[in-house]
Amino acid sequence: MGKRPLPPLSVLRAFCAIAETGGFGRAAERIGQTQTAVSHQLAQLEGWIGGRLFDRGRHGARLTSLGARLHPAIAETISKLEVALHEARASVSVQTVSVSVSPEFSSQWLASRLPDFCQRHPEVELKMAVGYQRPVFQPGGLDLAIWLGRAETGLVQEELLMDEEFVVSSPALSKQLPPRHAIMAAPLLRYAGMRHTTLDWQRWYEQVTGASSEADPPFDIAQAVASSRLFETCADMLEACRQGQGFALVRSSLVADDIAEGKLVRCFVEVQPAAVSYNLLYLPNALLNPSAALFRSWLLSQVRSSA
16 A cells, blocks of 8 residues: 555545535535535646546536546545444434525535534534425434525514625626626526525516516516526536626625635616515524534524624
């Protein structure tokens, strides 16, 4: 065996996630990281090995012959390691907090900030449930939920982010738009989970435009939506938008970093308040768990610093 240090476990997990989901965006959502971080980790592994592990194309990422040989061994090793570590932790007292969060919020807002929580509180095991299911609070289950919408009766609700809805595009596409009727100049982009976020192209268009003038060229928003390209995840849609493939209707909190870094721009002046906000939900006694109280305090501080 060589003396060169092995790649970190996070790099190997990213490799397996890409192999098992077939795409960088889906892999990022699975492991709760950004798509950029996943790409960097794969580059690190390919550099360590000295060969390509994936062929990248329009339809995602496919394992090369080298990657296909490597994946089963790495996946099995990680599985065995996880079992051994969890069994060891189960034999001692462990501080845990279980949090439910939507895929968009996880990949576009929370993932880049979580390393800070882990560095500050290495003694806390953070369990993340990523999905669109309405959170169910039961003994031994969820402690906290970041939910787009209001709380049910009996739950504590703390508002996290006041969002706006607007349309973004790549900077290059924005510069090419005509001064009038620019919405007709590029495809509309959607992703499968948009209905869970209450983002709706037709509602947005009708609310910001009102009644159209007879002199305006006809634009059938329903037809434009029907023919729009549908992506599997929000991360996939935003990556296509960054590449100039069309317009994306977004919530402000989820693209703040992209806009700050100049990867996306607001391409129209029309903007409207979001119909619902992201809220932190929990049972009245949830903060008796010290780890849940720590995560809540940390989350609220992150929200304040991003405002």
